[in-house]
Amino acid sequence: MNEIRPIPASGTTPALVDPFGRHISYLRVSVTDRCDFRCVYCMSEHMTFLPKPDLLTLEELDRLCSAFVSRGVEKLRITGGEPLVRRDILTLFRSLSRHLDSGALKELTLTTNGSQLTRFAKELSSYGVKRINVSLDTLDPIKFKALTRWGDLTKVLAGIDAAQEAGMQIKINAVALRGDNEDEIPALMEWAHGRGMDLALIEVMPLGDVGAERVDQYLPLSLVRAKLSERYTLDDIDYRTGGPARYVSVKETGGRLGFITPLTHNFCEGCNRVRLTCTGTLYMCLGQEDAADLRAPLRAAASNDLLNAAMDEAISRKPRGHDFVIDRRTRQPALGRHMSHTGG
Numbered sequence: 027m028n029e030i031r032p033i034p035a036s037g038t039t040p041a042l043v044d045p046f047g048r049h050i051s052y053l054r055v056s057v058t059d060r061c062d063f064r065c066v067y068c069m070s071e072h073m074t075f076l077p078k079p080d081l082l083t084l085e086e087l088d089r090l091c092s093a094f095v096s097r098g099v100e101k102l103r104i105t106g107g108e109p110l111v112r113r114d115i116l117t118l119f120r121s122l123s124r125h126l127d128s129g130a131l132k133e134l135t136l137t138t139n140g141s142q143l144t145r146f147a148k149e150l151s152s153y154g155v156k157r158i159n160v161s162l163d164t165l166d167p168i169k170f171k172a173l174t175r176w177g178d179l180t181k182v183l184a185g186i187d188a189a190q191e192a193g194m195q196i197k198i199n200a201v202a203l204r205g206d207n208e209d210e211i212p213a214l215m216e217w218a219h220g221r222g223m224d225l226a227l228i229e230v231m232p233l234g235d236v237g238a239e240r241v242d243q244y245l246p247l248s249l250v251r252a253k254l255s256e257r258y259t260l261d262d263i264d265y266r267t268g269g270p271a272r273y274v275s276v277k278e279t280g281g282r283l284g285f286i287t288p289l290t291h292n293f294c295e296g297c298n299r300v301r302l303t304c305t306g307t308l309y310m311c312l313g314q315e316d317a318a319d320l321r322a323p324l325r326a327a328a329s330n331d332l333l334n335a336a337m338d339e340a341i342s343r344k345p346r347g348h349d350f351v352i353d354r355r356t357r358q359p360a361l362g363r364h365m366s367h368t369g370g
């Protein structure tokens with residue numbers, strides 16, 4: 027495995043605070059736009075990916091993440107595309123784990139489709155990755171194949187086993203999809219809770235052209251919650267993981283169920299997140315076009331002065347929030363870029 031040689035931190039720099047007084051404490055980093063699945067709501071079947079030379083190296087990603095950590099970021103989520111398909115990605119986890127050891131970082135985590143976890147779970151755990159999100163929308167192998175186009179449910183389930191054996195806590199993320207997994211949500215929840223895993227449901231967002239009508243995929247979680255309430259006792263709880271999910275406890279299963287509702291209930295007021303792409307573009311909001319290039323200042327000098335100035339400038343432009351719409355009249359995606367580009 028290749029080594030990443032960390033650049034030492036240079037003095038203390040002030041925290042990142044946006045114009046609305048929100049502290050930026052959470053960075054999501056998409057380490058590749060490539061994926062071994064082609065989920066129907068995420069990508070079109072024939073995607074054009076970035077040329078590999080455009081990507082930041084793992085050393086550069088380490089340096090950028092570390093710069094954010096030195097500015098007060100306490101939670102790092104590595105995502106993609108599928109992060110575990112990037113070559114040598116574990117070297118990045120290994121080198122970033124030094125910030126866990128120093129106490130500067132509270133959490134180093136991952137969002138994955140689970141396909142590579144049998145290979146990597148143990149090592150990830152040894153680098154301090156304690157809780158991960160695994161995306162899984164259905165437990166029906168035929169539906170799974172149809173939804174992911176290229177995925178194999180058996181591999182993902184084996185990956186979940188491996189992660190649990192390695193001692194990691196898992197949250198299952200499922201996009202609620204009209205007509206597809208709508209009727210399966212109670213079964214998915216009982217399965218997840220039965221294995222000691224939280225389940226978070228996500229509303230589909232109008233990101234990128236996926237060759238399908240969003241309105242046909244979109245299932246408001248207000249409806250899902252109302253339907254679940256007919257069978258289960260759902261009690262609002264204060265539990266938070268630093269992200270946008272709002273949780274309930276489910277009396278009958280004893281588990282936690284999260285709702286991520288970018289459409290029916292905008293959660294931007296408490297947004298503490300920014301997103302970095304694998305080319306060093308920083309998106310201050312998942313749902314807006316505005317972005318800042320951090321690759322040029324990163325590459326321009328060995329010191330972080332230019333980079334810190336570019337980070338400050340970017341955060342000063344963080345918008346109040348997003349405004350997604352999915353209805354029959356709005357046929358264009360809200361944004362041209364796919365979720366796999368910005369990172370989920």
Ligand code: SAM
Binds near residue numbers: 068138231232
């Ligand atoms: N490959 C990894 C995975 O599957 O988790 C990480 C990247 S994936 C883009 C991150 C999350 O975004 C997944 O849970 C996926 O289901 C979700 N996602 C993708 N496109 C979405 C969309 N248009 N609306 C809502 N969630 C979406």
